[in-house]
Amino acid sequence: MSPRQITVLGECVADAFTEPASAANELALRVLPGGGPANTAVALARLGTPARFLARLSGDVFGRLFRDRLEASGVDLSYAVAAAEPSTLAVAELDAQGRAAFSFHAQNTADWQWTPQELARVDLSDTACVHTGSLALVREPGGAVVEDFLAAAAPRATVSIDPNVRPLLVRLDAYRDRLAHWCGLADILRLSEDDLELLLPGTPPEQACDTWHAAGARLVVVTLGTDGALASLDGERLRVPAVATRVVDTVGAGDSFTAGLLHHLGARGLLGGRLTGLGLDEVAEACLFAARVAALTCSVAGPNPPWQRDLVQLATAEGA
Template sequence: MRLPRVTVLGECVADAFTAPAPTSGEFAPELALRVMPGGGPANTAVALARLGTSVRFLARLSDDVFGRLFRAHLEASGVDLSRAIRAHEPSTLAVAELDARGQAVYSFHAQGTADWQWTADELSAADLASTTCLHAGSLALVREPGGPVVEEFLARASDAATISIDPNVRPLLVAPEVYRARLQRWCALADILRLSEDDLELLLPGYSVERACDVWHTAGARLVVVTRGERGATASLDGDRAAVPAPPTEVVDTVGAGDSFTAGLLHHLDARGLLGGRLTDLRMDDVAEACAFAARVAALTCSASGPNPPWESQLRPPATAVG
Protein backbone atom coordinates (compact mmCIF):
# COMPACT_ATOMS: atom_id res chain seq x y z
CA MET A 1 0.00 0.00 0.00
CA ARG A 2 1.24 3.49 -0.84
CA LEU A 3 2.08 5.79 2.03
CA PRO A 4 -0.80 8.24 2.64
CA ARG A 5 -0.45 11.68 1.09
CA VAL A 6 -3.60 13.04 2.75
CA THR A 7 -4.89 12.10 6.19
CA VAL A 8 -8.54 12.75 7.03
CA LEU A 9 -9.76 12.88 10.63
CA GLY A 10 -13.40 12.81 11.65
CA GLU A 11 -16.66 10.98 11.82
CA CYS A 12 -18.57 8.31 9.95
CA VAL A 13 -22.35 8.65 10.08
CA ALA A 14 -25.05 6.23 8.98
CA ASP A 15 -27.25 8.33 6.68
CA ALA A 16 -30.76 6.84 6.79
CA PHE A 17 -32.96 8.21 4.00
CA THR A 18 -36.72 8.03 4.39
CA ALA A 19 -38.61 6.36 1.59
CA PRO A 20 -41.24 8.42 -0.29
CA ALA A 21 -44.68 8.42 1.30
CA PRO A 22 -47.20 6.02 -0.28
CA THR A 23 -49.36 7.67 -2.92
CA SER A 24 -52.48 5.63 -2.18
CA GLY A 25 -53.42 7.90 0.71
CA GLU A 26 -53.61 4.93 3.09
CA PHE A 27 -51.75 5.24 6.39
CA ALA A 28 -49.04 2.62 6.96
CA PRO A 29 -47.77 2.31 10.57
CA GLU A 30 -44.15 1.82 9.50
CA LEU A 31 -41.25 3.80 8.05
CA ALA A 32 -38.84 2.35 5.52
CA LEU A 33 -35.25 3.62 5.67
CA ARG A 34 -32.43 3.23 3.15
CA VAL A 35 -29.11 3.42 5.02
CA MET A 36 -25.92 4.61 3.33
CA PRO A 37 -22.49 5.28 4.86
CA GLY A 38 -21.87 9.01 5.21
CA GLY A 39 -20.45 11.72 7.44
CA GLY A 40 -18.51 14.67 6.02
CA PRO A 41 -14.94 13.52 6.76
CA ALA A 42 -15.70 9.93 5.67
CA ASN A 43 -17.22 11.22 2.42
CA THR A 44 -14.10 13.31 1.80
CA ALA A 45 -11.81 10.34 2.42
CA VAL A 46 -13.81 8.15 0.03
CA ALA A 47 -13.82 10.82 -2.68
CA LEU A 48 -10.06 11.34 -2.35
CA ALA A 49 -9.37 7.62 -2.66
CA ARG A 50 -11.64 7.26 -5.68
CA LEU A 51 -9.83 10.15 -7.36
CA GLY A 52 -6.53 8.34 -6.89
CA THR A 53 -5.05 10.11 -3.87
CA SER A 54 -3.47 7.86 -1.27
CA VAL A 55 -5.53 8.66 1.83
CA ARG A 56 -5.64 7.43 5.41
CA PHE A 57 -8.75 7.88 7.53
CA LEU A 58 -8.41 8.41 11.28
CA ALA A 59 -11.78 7.41 12.68
CA ARG A 60 -13.37 5.62 15.58
CA LEU A 61 -15.42 2.87 13.94
CA SER A 62 -17.94 0.89 15.97
CA ASP A 63 -18.24 -2.88 15.69
CA ASP A 64 -22.01 -2.58 15.28
CA VAL A 65 -23.90 -3.19 12.03
CA PHE A 66 -23.32 0.38 10.84
CA GLY A 67 -19.63 0.26 11.70
CA ARG A 68 -19.20 -2.88 9.60
CA LEU A 69 -20.97 -1.10 6.74
CA PHE A 70 -18.57 1.85 7.10
CA ARG A 71 -15.49 -0.36 6.99
CA ALA A 72 -16.64 -2.26 3.93
CA HIS A 73 -17.50 0.96 2.08
CA LEU A 74 -14.25 2.75 2.95
CA GLU A 75 -12.04 -0.23 2.13
CA ALA A 76 -13.86 -0.88 -1.17
CA SER A 77 -13.07 2.70 -2.16
CA GLY A 78 -9.38 2.26 -1.33
CA VAL A 79 -9.18 4.19 1.95
CA ASP A 80 -6.39 3.15 4.36
CA LEU A 81 -7.98 2.20 7.70
CA SER A 82 -4.82 0.88 9.33
CA ARG A 83 -4.99 3.54 12.05
CA ALA A 84 -8.76 3.52 12.58
CA ILE A 85 -9.85 2.72 16.13
CA ARG A 86 -12.15 -0.23 16.81
CA ALA A 87 -14.64 1.43 19.14
CA HIS A 88 -17.07 -0.18 21.57
CA GLU A 89 -19.58 2.70 21.45
CA PRO A 90 -22.41 2.64 18.88
CA SER A 91 -22.30 4.41 15.52
CA THR A 92 -23.85 7.80 14.88
CA LEU A 93 -27.14 7.75 12.95
CA ALA A 94 -28.61 10.61 10.92
CA VAL A 95 -32.12 10.35 9.48
CA ALA A 96 -32.44 12.46 6.33
CA GLU A 97 -35.49 13.74 4.50
CA LEU A 98 -34.93 15.22 1.04
CA ASP A 99 -36.72 18.43 0.13
CA ALA A 100 -37.95 19.41 -3.34
CA ARG A 101 -34.45 20.61 -4.33
CA GLY A 102 -32.80 17.34 -3.30
CA GLN A 103 -31.26 18.88 -0.18
CA ALA A 104 -31.26 16.83 2.99
CA VAL A 105 -32.82 17.89 6.29
CA TYR A 106 -31.33 15.81 9.11
CA SER A 107 -32.24 14.59 12.56
CA PHE A 108 -29.34 13.10 14.51
CA HIS A 109 -29.00 10.23 16.97
CA ALA A 110 -25.53 10.94 18.34
CA GLN A 111 -25.52 10.81 22.12
CA GLY A 112 -22.48 8.89 23.41
CA THR A 113 -21.57 7.52 20.01
CA ALA A 114 -18.12 6.39 18.90
CA ASP A 115 -17.15 9.42 16.80
CA TRP A 116 -16.73 11.89 19.65
CA GLN A 117 -14.70 9.82 22.16
CA TRP A 118 -11.16 10.55 20.95
CA THR A 119 -8.38 10.40 23.55
CA ALA A 120 -4.89 11.85 23.35
CA ASP A 121 -3.40 8.35 23.52
CA GLU A 122 -5.40 7.22 20.49
CA LEU A 123 -4.22 10.12 18.35
CA SER A 124 -0.62 10.03 19.58
CA ALA A 125 -0.22 6.71 17.73
CA ALA A 126 -1.07 8.29 14.36
CA ASP A 127 1.95 8.49 12.04
CA LEU A 128 1.87 11.59 9.83
CA ALA A 129 5.40 11.25 8.44
CA SER A 130 4.29 10.95 4.80
CA THR A 131 1.24 13.23 5.10
CA THR A 132 1.26 16.43 3.05
CA CYS A 133 -2.19 17.51 4.27
CA LEU A 134 -4.33 16.79 7.31
CA HIS A 135 -8.02 17.46 6.72
CA ALA A 136 -10.51 17.54 9.59
CA GLY A 137 -13.85 18.98 10.31
CA SER A 138 -17.46 18.79 11.07
CA LEU A 139 -18.70 17.46 14.35
CA ALA A 140 -15.49 15.78 15.54
CA LEU A 141 -14.06 19.26 16.14
CA VAL A 142 -16.89 20.49 18.36
CA ARG A 143 -18.46 17.48 20.07
CA GLU A 144 -17.28 16.65 23.59
CA PRO A 145 -15.20 15.03 24.93
CA GLY A 146 -13.02 14.51 21.84
CA GLY A 147 -13.18 17.94 20.19
CA PRO A 148 -10.36 19.58 22.19
CA VAL A 149 -8.18 16.49 21.65
CA VAL A 150 -8.69 16.72 17.87
CA GLU A 151 -7.92 20.44 17.91
CA GLU A 152 -4.67 19.84 19.80
CA PHE A 153 -3.72 17.13 17.30
CA LEU A 154 -4.21 19.57 14.42
CA ALA A 155 -1.97 22.11 16.17
CA ARG A 156 0.84 19.55 16.48
CA ALA A 157 0.45 18.40 12.88
CA SER A 158 0.60 21.96 11.53
CA ASP A 159 4.37 22.03 12.03
CA ALA A 160 4.80 19.93 8.87
CA ALA A 161 1.47 19.36 7.10
CA THR A 162 -0.99 21.67 5.39
CA ILE A 163 -4.11 21.88 7.58
CA SER A 164 -7.54 21.85 5.93
CA ILE A 165 -10.73 22.42 7.94
CA ASP A 166 -14.41 22.17 6.99
CA PRO A 167 -16.66 23.46 9.83
CA ASN A 168 -19.82 21.87 8.32
CA VAL A 169 -22.11 23.51 10.90
CA ARG A 170 -24.83 21.22 12.26
CA PRO A 171 -27.09 23.46 14.38
CA LEU A 172 -29.40 20.60 15.40
CA LEU A 173 -26.52 18.99 17.29
CA VAL A 174 -24.26 21.89 18.25
CA ALA A 175 -25.32 25.52 18.64
CA PRO A 176 -23.72 27.86 16.08
CA GLU A 177 -22.35 29.90 18.99
CA VAL A 178 -20.02 26.99 19.81
CA TYR A 179 -18.60 27.05 16.28
CA ARG A 180 -18.24 30.84 16.38
CA ALA A 181 -16.33 30.65 19.65
CA ARG A 182 -13.82 28.20 18.18
CA LEU A 183 -13.57 29.36 14.58
CA GLN A 184 -10.88 31.96 15.20
CA ARG A 185 -8.65 29.25 16.70
CA TRP A 186 -9.35 26.99 13.73
CA CYS A 187 -8.42 29.75 11.28
CA ALA A 188 -5.15 30.24 13.15
CA LEU A 189 -4.45 26.53 12.53
CA ALA A 190 -5.89 26.20 9.04
CA ASP A 191 -4.18 26.87 5.74
CA ILE A 192 -7.40 25.94 3.89
CA LEU A 193 -10.93 26.70 5.11
CA ARG A 194 -13.72 25.23 2.96
CA LEU A 195 -17.31 25.86 3.94
CA SER A 196 -20.74 26.26 2.40
CA GLU A 197 -22.80 29.40 2.00
CA ASP A 198 -25.21 27.98 4.60
CA ASP A 199 -22.29 27.60 7.02
CA LEU A 200 -21.31 31.21 6.37
CA GLU A 201 -24.80 32.46 7.22
CA LEU A 202 -24.76 30.54 10.51
CA LEU A 203 -21.25 31.65 11.44
CA LEU A 204 -21.37 35.29 10.32
CA PRO A 205 -25.04 36.22 9.79
CA GLY A 206 -25.53 39.03 7.32
CA TYR A 207 -21.93 39.05 6.06
CA SER A 208 -21.18 38.97 2.36
CA VAL A 209 -18.87 36.24 1.10
CA GLU A 210 -16.13 38.79 0.51
CA ARG A 211 -16.38 40.33 3.97
CA ALA A 212 -16.43 36.89 5.62
CA CYS A 213 -13.35 35.81 3.68
CA ASP A 214 -11.50 38.90 4.88
CA VAL A 215 -12.43 38.11 8.50
CA TRP A 216 -11.10 34.57 8.17
CA HIS A 217 -7.92 35.71 6.40
CA THR A 218 -7.25 38.12 9.24
CA ALA A 219 -7.67 35.23 11.69
CA GLY A 220 -5.04 33.20 9.82
CA ALA A 221 -6.56 31.09 7.02
CA ARG A 222 -4.65 31.68 3.78
CA LEU A 223 -7.11 30.02 1.37
CA VAL A 224 -10.87 30.31 1.95
CA VAL A 225 -13.34 28.62 -0.39
CA VAL A 226 -17.10 29.14 -0.03
CA THR A 227 -19.24 26.72 -2.05
CA ARG A 228 -22.55 28.16 -3.24
CA GLY A 229 -24.48 25.26 -4.75
CA GLU A 230 -25.66 25.86 -8.30
CA ARG A 231 -23.88 29.25 -8.25
CA GLY A 232 -20.50 27.58 -8.02
CA ALA A 233 -17.86 28.72 -5.53
CA THR A 234 -15.91 31.76 -4.45
CA ALA A 235 -12.23 31.25 -3.69
CA SER A 236 -10.13 33.80 -1.82
CA LEU A 237 -6.34 33.54 -1.52
CA ASP A 238 -5.02 36.21 0.82
CA GLY A 239 -7.88 38.44 -0.40
CA ASP A 240 -7.39 37.79 -4.12
CA ARG A 241 -10.75 36.36 -5.32
CA ALA A 242 -11.99 34.11 -8.07
CA ALA A 243 -15.54 33.01 -8.92
CA VAL A 244 -15.82 29.43 -10.16
CA PRO A 245 -19.03 28.37 -11.95
CA ALA A 246 -20.82 25.11 -11.23
CA PRO A 247 -20.98 22.72 -14.21
CA PRO A 248 -24.50 22.03 -15.45
CA THR A 249 -25.83 18.80 -14.01
CA GLU A 250 -29.10 17.01 -13.41
CA VAL A 251 -29.34 16.96 -9.63
CA VAL A 252 -30.57 13.80 -7.92
CA ASP A 253 -29.61 15.14 -4.49
CA THR A 254 -26.86 17.30 -3.01
CA VAL A 255 -25.79 14.91 -0.22
CA GLY A 256 -22.00 14.86 0.06
CA ALA A 257 -21.44 17.47 -2.66
CA GLY A 258 -19.43 19.81 -0.42
CA ASP A 259 -17.31 16.93 0.85
CA SER A 260 -16.58 15.89 -2.73
CA PHE A 261 -15.64 19.47 -3.58
CA THR A 262 -13.12 19.47 -0.74
CA ALA A 263 -11.69 16.17 -1.96
CA GLY A 264 -11.39 17.45 -5.52
CA LEU A 265 -9.63 20.59 -4.30
CA LEU A 266 -7.12 18.70 -2.14
CA HIS A 267 -6.54 16.02 -4.80
CA HIS A 268 -5.78 18.58 -7.48
CA LEU A 269 -3.43 20.62 -5.27
CA ASP A 270 -1.60 17.51 -4.07
CA ALA A 271 -1.20 16.12 -7.59
CA ARG A 272 0.65 19.34 -8.48
CA GLY A 273 2.90 19.24 -5.44
CA LEU A 274 1.30 22.27 -3.82
CA LEU A 275 0.36 20.74 -0.44
CA GLY A 276 2.72 20.49 2.50
CA GLY A 277 3.51 23.33 4.89
CA ARG A 278 1.99 26.78 4.55
CA LEU A 279 1.11 26.83 0.81
CA THR A 280 3.91 29.28 0.10
CA ASP A 281 4.05 28.35 -3.61
CA LEU A 282 0.28 28.57 -4.14
CA ARG A 283 -0.95 31.14 -6.68
CA MET A 284 -4.44 32.27 -7.65
CA ASP A 285 -4.27 30.50 -11.02
CA ASP A 286 -3.57 27.24 -9.16
CA VAL A 287 -6.56 27.84 -6.89
CA ALA A 288 -8.96 28.62 -9.75
CA GLU A 289 -7.88 25.51 -11.64
CA ALA A 290 -8.22 23.32 -8.54
CA CYS A 291 -11.66 24.74 -7.74
CA ALA A 292 -12.87 24.16 -11.31
CA PHE A 293 -11.83 20.51 -11.00
CA ALA A 294 -13.47 20.28 -7.55
CA ALA A 295 -16.71 21.69 -8.98
CA ARG A 296 -16.75 18.88 -11.57
CA VAL A 297 -16.30 16.29 -8.81
CA ALA A 298 -19.15 17.86 -6.78
CA ALA A 299 -21.44 17.99 -9.83
CA LEU A 300 -20.95 14.28 -10.50
CA THR A 301 -21.75 13.57 -6.84
CA CYS A 302 -25.00 15.53 -7.20
CA SER A 303 -25.96 13.40 -10.21
CA ALA A 304 -25.95 10.23 -8.06
CA SER A 305 -28.08 9.22 -5.09
CA GLY A 306 -26.60 9.81 -1.65
CA PRO A 307 -22.94 10.49 -0.78
CA ASN A 308 -21.57 8.61 -3.78
CA PRO A 309 -18.54 10.48 -5.20
CA PRO A 310 -17.16 9.68 -8.65
CA TRP A 311 -14.17 7.51 -9.51
CA GLU A 312 -11.18 8.94 -11.36
CA SER A 313 -12.25 7.24 -14.60
CA GLN A 314 -15.53 9.18 -14.60
CA LEU A 315 -13.65 12.47 -14.86
CA ARG A 316 -11.48 11.50 -17.80
CA PRO A 317 -12.51 12.94 -21.17
CA PRO A 318 -14.07 10.34 -23.47
CA ALA A 319 -11.69 8.73 -25.94
CA THR A 320 -11.75 10.28 -29.42
CA ALA A 321 -12.33 7.87 -32.24
CA VAL A 322 -9.55 7.76 -34.81
CA GLY A 323 -10.87 7.65 -38.37
Protein backbone atom coordinates (compact mmCIF):
# COMPACT_ATOMS: atom_id res chain seq x y z
CA MET A 1 0.00 0.00 0.00
CA SER A 2 1.35 3.43 -0.93
CA PRO A 3 1.41 5.84 2.02
CA ARG A 4 -0.91 8.82 1.93
CA GLN A 5 0.39 12.34 2.33
CA ILE A 6 1.74 13.56 5.66
CA THR A 7 1.67 17.32 6.27
CA VAL A 8 4.38 18.71 8.56
CA LEU A 9 4.17 22.19 10.07
CA GLY A 10 7.04 24.00 11.75
CA GLU A 11 10.35 25.74 11.57
CA CYS A 12 13.52 25.62 9.53
CA VAL A 13 16.72 26.41 11.43
CA ALA A 14 20.22 27.05 10.10
CA ASP A 15 22.40 24.72 12.20
CA ALA A 16 25.90 26.21 12.42
CA PHE A 17 28.56 23.79 13.70
CA THR A 18 31.85 25.05 15.06
CA GLU A 19 34.98 23.91 13.22
CA PRO A 20 38.72 24.55 13.66
CA ALA A 21 39.58 28.03 12.39
CA SER A 22 42.50 28.79 10.08
CA ALA A 23 43.82 31.58 12.32
CA ALA A 24 43.81 32.58 15.97
CA ASN A 25 40.93 34.64 17.30
CA GLU A 26 38.59 33.35 14.59
CA LEU A 27 35.58 31.04 14.67
CA ALA A 28 34.75 28.88 11.67
CA LEU A 29 31.20 27.68 11.20
CA ARG A 30 29.77 25.03 8.89
CA VAL A 31 26.09 25.75 8.27
CA LEU A 32 23.63 22.94 7.52
CA PRO A 33 19.88 23.28 6.99
CA GLY A 34 17.95 21.90 9.95
CA GLY A 35 15.05 22.46 12.31
CA GLY A 36 13.09 19.59 13.82
CA PRO A 37 9.94 19.76 11.67
CA ALA A 38 11.97 20.41 8.50
CA ASN A 39 14.17 17.39 9.29
CA THR A 40 11.05 15.26 9.74
CA ALA A 41 9.56 16.40 6.43
CA VAL A 42 12.85 15.69 4.61
CA ALA A 43 13.13 12.24 6.19
CA LEU A 44 9.53 11.35 5.28
CA ALA A 45 10.03 12.35 1.65
CA ARG A 46 13.32 10.47 1.39
CA LEU A 47 11.64 7.34 2.78
CA GLY A 48 8.96 7.53 0.10
CA THR A 49 6.04 9.16 1.91
CA PRO A 50 4.45 12.11 0.08
CA ALA A 51 5.42 14.92 2.45
CA ARG A 52 4.13 18.48 2.42
CA PHE A 53 5.83 21.10 4.57
CA LEU A 54 4.05 24.15 5.91
CA ALA A 55 6.81 26.65 6.61
CA ARG A 56 7.48 30.36 6.57
CA LEU A 57 10.62 30.55 4.44
CA SER A 58 12.71 33.72 4.48
CA GLY A 59 14.23 35.03 1.27
CA ASP A 60 17.65 35.38 2.92
CA VAL A 61 20.68 33.16 2.29
CA PHE A 62 19.54 30.62 4.88
CA GLY A 63 15.99 30.55 3.54
CA ARG A 64 17.31 29.73 0.09
CA LEU A 65 19.40 26.94 1.63
CA PHE A 66 16.30 25.52 3.33
CA ARG A 67 14.25 25.63 0.15
CA ASP A 68 16.95 23.93 -1.92
CA ARG A 69 17.28 21.07 0.58
CA LEU A 70 13.55 20.53 0.93
CA GLU A 71 12.92 20.55 -2.81
CA ALA A 72 15.91 18.28 -3.52
CA SER A 73 14.48 15.77 -1.04
CA GLY A 74 11.08 15.80 -2.77
CA VAL A 75 9.14 17.79 -0.16
CA ASP A 76 6.02 19.61 -1.40
CA LEU A 77 6.32 23.34 -0.65
CA SER A 78 3.13 24.43 -2.41
CA TYR A 79 1.76 25.99 0.78
CA ALA A 80 5.03 27.46 2.07
CA VAL A 81 4.84 31.17 2.88
CA ALA A 82 7.40 33.58 1.44
CA ALA A 83 8.31 35.41 4.64
CA ALA A 84 9.77 38.91 4.94
CA GLU A 85 11.43 38.16 8.30
CA PRO A 86 14.95 36.63 8.61
CA SER A 87 15.69 32.95 9.19
CA THR A 88 16.43 31.37 12.57
CA LEU A 89 20.06 30.48 13.34
CA ALA A 90 21.34 27.95 15.90
CA VAL A 91 25.02 27.52 16.75
CA ALA A 92 25.85 23.98 17.86
CA GLU A 93 28.74 22.63 19.92
CA LEU A 94 29.19 18.86 19.99
CA ASP A 95 30.38 16.89 23.03
CA ALA A 96 32.47 13.71 22.93
CA GLN A 97 29.37 11.58 22.33
CA GLY A 98 28.23 13.71 19.39
CA ARG A 99 25.40 15.37 21.33
CA ALA A 100 24.76 18.98 20.44
CA ALA A 101 24.24 21.97 22.73
CA PHE A 102 22.63 24.86 20.86
CA SER A 103 22.59 28.62 21.25
CA PHE A 104 19.76 30.23 19.30
CA HIS A 105 19.42 33.48 17.39
CA ALA A 106 15.67 33.59 16.95
CA GLN A 107 14.27 36.97 17.89
CA ASN A 108 11.48 38.05 15.52
CA THR A 109 12.45 35.45 12.90
CA ALA A 110 10.15 34.06 10.22
CA ASP A 111 9.22 30.75 11.84
CA TRP A 112 7.03 32.10 14.65
CA GLN A 113 4.90 34.62 12.75
CA TRP A 114 2.03 32.41 11.54
CA THR A 115 -1.30 34.14 10.96
CA PRO A 116 -4.74 32.49 10.78
CA GLN A 117 -5.07 33.60 7.16
CA GLU A 118 -1.87 31.80 6.14
CA LEU A 119 -3.06 28.46 7.50
CA ALA A 120 -6.75 28.85 6.60
CA ARG A 121 -5.94 28.31 2.92
CA VAL A 122 -4.30 24.88 3.48
CA ASP A 123 -6.24 21.96 1.97
CA LEU A 124 -5.93 18.81 4.11
CA SER A 125 -8.29 16.62 2.09
CA ASP A 126 -5.42 14.34 0.93
CA THR A 127 -3.57 14.37 4.27
CA ALA A 128 -3.57 11.27 6.48
CA CYS A 129 -1.50 12.80 9.28
CA VAL A 130 -0.50 16.27 10.46
CA HIS A 131 2.77 16.41 12.37
CA THR A 132 4.13 19.42 14.23
CA GLY A 133 5.96 20.41 17.36
CA SER A 134 9.12 22.04 18.51
CA LEU A 135 9.27 25.81 18.62
CA ALA A 136 6.57 26.81 16.14
CA LEU A 137 3.98 25.20 18.41
CA VAL A 138 4.98 27.09 21.53
CA ARG A 139 6.55 30.41 20.49
CA GLU A 140 4.28 33.40 20.10
CA PRO A 141 2.66 34.98 18.24
CA GLY A 142 2.23 31.95 15.97
CA GLY A 143 1.93 29.16 18.58
CA ALA A 144 -1.76 29.74 19.29
CA VAL A 145 -2.47 29.85 15.54
CA VAL A 146 -0.77 26.46 15.09
CA GLU A 147 -2.80 24.98 17.95
CA ASP A 148 -6.01 26.17 16.30
CA PHE A 149 -4.87 24.61 13.02
CA LEU A 150 -4.33 21.26 14.76
CA ALA A 151 -7.76 21.43 16.37
CA ALA A 152 -9.33 22.00 12.94
CA ALA A 153 -7.27 19.16 11.40
CA ALA A 154 -7.98 16.58 14.11
CA PRO A 155 -11.42 15.44 12.85
CA ARG A 156 -9.97 14.43 9.48
CA ALA A 157 -6.35 13.42 10.14
CA THR A 158 -4.15 11.69 12.69
CA VAL A 159 -2.28 14.32 14.71
CA SER A 160 1.36 13.79 15.77
CA ILE A 161 3.29 16.11 18.11
CA ASP A 162 6.96 16.25 19.13
CA PRO A 163 7.45 18.88 21.90
CA ASN A 164 11.25 19.05 21.30
CA VAL A 165 11.76 21.18 24.41
CA ARG A 166 14.16 24.12 24.01
CA PRO A 167 14.45 25.88 27.41
CA LEU A 168 16.97 28.41 26.07
CA LEU A 169 14.24 29.87 23.88
CA VAL A 170 11.00 29.13 25.72
CA ARG A 171 10.33 28.91 29.46
CA LEU A 172 9.75 25.36 30.66
CA ASP A 173 6.50 26.47 32.27
CA ALA A 174 5.17 27.33 28.82
CA TYR A 175 5.67 23.73 27.68
CA ARG A 176 4.29 22.30 30.92
CA ASP A 177 1.24 24.55 30.80
CA ARG A 178 0.40 23.54 27.22
CA LEU A 179 1.35 19.85 27.14
CA ALA A 180 -1.94 18.49 28.46
CA HIS A 181 -3.77 20.55 25.83
CA TRP A 182 -1.47 19.18 23.11
CA CYS A 183 -2.17 15.63 24.28
CA GLY A 184 -5.86 16.38 23.90
CA LEU A 185 -5.18 17.26 20.26
CA ALA A 186 -2.66 14.52 19.52
CA ASP A 187 -3.00 10.85 18.70
CA ILE A 188 0.78 10.36 18.74
CA LEU A 189 3.24 12.00 21.14
CA ARG A 190 6.96 11.38 20.53
CA LEU A 191 9.59 12.91 22.78
CA SER A 192 13.11 12.26 23.99
CA GLU A 193 14.39 11.29 27.42
CA ASP A 194 15.84 14.81 27.68
CA ASP A 195 12.38 16.27 26.99
CA LEU A 196 10.92 13.98 29.66
CA GLU A 197 13.44 15.08 32.28
CA LEU A 198 12.76 18.74 31.52
CA LEU A 199 8.98 18.37 31.55
CA LEU A 200 8.59 15.91 34.45
CA PRO A 201 11.88 15.77 36.36
CA GLY A 202 12.55 12.43 38.01
CA THR A 203 9.42 10.80 36.60
CA PRO A 204 9.81 7.24 35.25
CA PRO A 205 8.90 7.02 31.55
CA GLU A 206 6.08 4.57 32.24
CA GLN A 207 4.44 6.94 34.70
CA ALA A 208 4.82 9.84 32.28
CA CYS A 209 3.13 7.79 29.55
CA ASP A 210 0.14 7.18 31.82
CA THR A 211 -0.09 10.92 32.52
CA TRP A 212 -0.12 11.74 28.81
CA HIS A 213 -2.58 8.93 28.00
CA ALA A 214 -4.95 10.38 30.59
CA ALA A 215 -4.67 13.74 28.83
CA GLY A 216 -5.66 12.18 25.50
CA ALA A 217 -2.65 10.83 23.57
CA ARG A 218 -3.18 7.23 22.41
CA LEU A 219 0.39 6.37 21.38
CA VAL A 220 3.31 7.76 23.38
CA VAL A 221 6.89 7.00 22.36
CA VAL A 222 9.88 8.08 24.47
CA THR A 223 13.23 7.68 22.75
CA LEU A 224 15.98 6.76 25.19
CA GLY A 225 19.21 7.17 23.22
CA THR A 226 21.40 4.08 23.40
CA ASP A 227 18.70 2.36 25.48
CA GLY A 228 16.29 2.36 22.54
CA ALA A 229 12.70 3.49 22.98
CA LEU A 230 9.66 2.91 25.16
CA ALA A 231 6.31 2.80 23.34
CA SER A 232 2.96 2.86 25.12
CA LEU A 233 -0.34 2.31 23.33
CA ASP A 234 -3.25 3.06 25.65
CA GLY A 235 -1.09 1.82 28.54
CA GLU A 236 0.18 -1.37 26.86
CA ARG A 237 3.94 -1.03 26.69
CA LEU A 238 6.99 -2.40 24.94
CA ARG A 239 10.70 -1.64 24.71
CA VAL A 240 12.58 -1.46 21.44
CA PRO A 241 16.39 -1.67 21.41
CA ALA A 242 18.56 0.91 19.69
CA VAL A 243 20.33 -0.10 16.48
CA ALA A 244 24.11 -0.24 16.89
CA THR A 245 25.94 2.29 14.72
CA ARG A 246 29.08 4.39 14.60
CA VAL A 247 27.86 7.74 15.91
CA VAL A 248 29.15 10.87 14.18
CA ASP A 249 26.58 13.05 15.92
CA THR A 250 22.99 12.71 17.12
CA VAL A 251 21.64 15.88 15.44
CA GLY A 252 18.27 15.11 13.87
CA ALA A 253 18.09 11.55 15.21
CA GLY A 254 14.80 12.11 17.04
CA ASP A 255 13.28 13.79 13.99
CA SER A 256 14.32 10.83 11.85
CA PHE A 257 12.84 8.42 14.40
CA THR A 258 9.53 10.27 14.20
CA ALA A 259 9.61 10.17 10.40
CA GLY A 260 10.37 6.46 10.40
CA LEU A 261 7.51 5.80 12.81
CA LEU A 262 4.99 7.80 10.78
CA HIS A 263 6.22 6.42 7.45
CA HIS A 264 5.87 2.83 8.63
CA LEU A 265 2.38 3.39 10.06
CA GLY A 266 1.29 5.30 6.97
CA ALA A 267 2.58 2.67 4.56
CA ARG A 268 0.33 0.14 6.30
CA GLY A 269 -2.75 2.33 6.12
CA LEU A 270 -2.83 2.97 9.88
CA LEU A 271 -2.90 6.77 9.70
CA GLY A 272 -5.89 8.92 8.89
CA GLY A 273 -7.96 8.47 12.03
CA ARG A 274 -7.67 7.91 15.74
CA LEU A 275 -5.37 4.84 15.44
CA THR A 276 -8.33 2.55 16.12
CA GLY A 277 -6.84 -0.25 13.99
CA LEU A 278 -3.42 -0.09 15.61
CA GLY A 279 -2.09 -2.99 17.68
CA LEU A 280 1.01 -3.37 19.86
CA ASP A 281 2.72 -5.68 17.34
CA GLU A 282 2.40 -3.01 14.67
CA VAL A 283 3.76 -0.40 17.08
CA ALA A 284 6.79 -2.65 17.70
CA GLU A 285 7.44 -3.04 13.97
CA ALA A 286 7.11 0.72 13.41
CA CYS A 287 9.49 1.54 16.27
CA LEU A 288 12.08 -0.98 15.07
CA PHE A 289 11.98 0.59 11.63
CA ALA A 290 12.20 4.06 13.16
CA ALA A 291 15.26 3.02 15.18
CA ARG A 292 17.01 1.96 11.98
CA VAL A 293 16.25 5.31 10.35
CA ALA A 294 17.58 7.16 13.42
CA ALA A 295 20.74 5.04 13.50
CA LEU A 296 21.55 5.88 9.90
CA THR A 297 21.08 9.58 10.69
CA CYS A 298 23.52 9.29 13.61
CA SER A 299 26.13 7.71 11.32
CA VAL A 300 26.56 10.90 9.24
CA ALA A 301 27.22 14.54 10.12
CA GLY A 302 24.33 16.87 10.85
CA PRO A 303 20.60 16.40 10.27
CA ASN A 304 20.97 14.29 7.11
CA PRO A 305 18.31 11.53 7.19
CA PRO A 306 18.63 8.46 4.96
CA TRP A 307 16.93 7.78 1.66
CA GLN A 308 14.84 4.67 1.13
CA ARG A 309 17.71 3.10 -0.82
CA ASP A 310 19.96 3.46 2.24
CA LEU A 311 17.53 1.34 4.27
CA VAL A 312 17.53 -1.28 1.51
CA GLN A 313 21.33 -1.35 1.47
CA LEU A 314 21.42 -1.69 5.27
CA ALA A 315 18.97 -4.59 5.19
CA THR A 316 21.03 -6.28 2.46
CA ALA A 317 24.24 -5.85 4.44
CA GLU A 318 22.64 -7.22 7.61
CA GLY A 319 21.30 -10.23 5.73
CA ALA A 320 24.64 -11.04 4.09
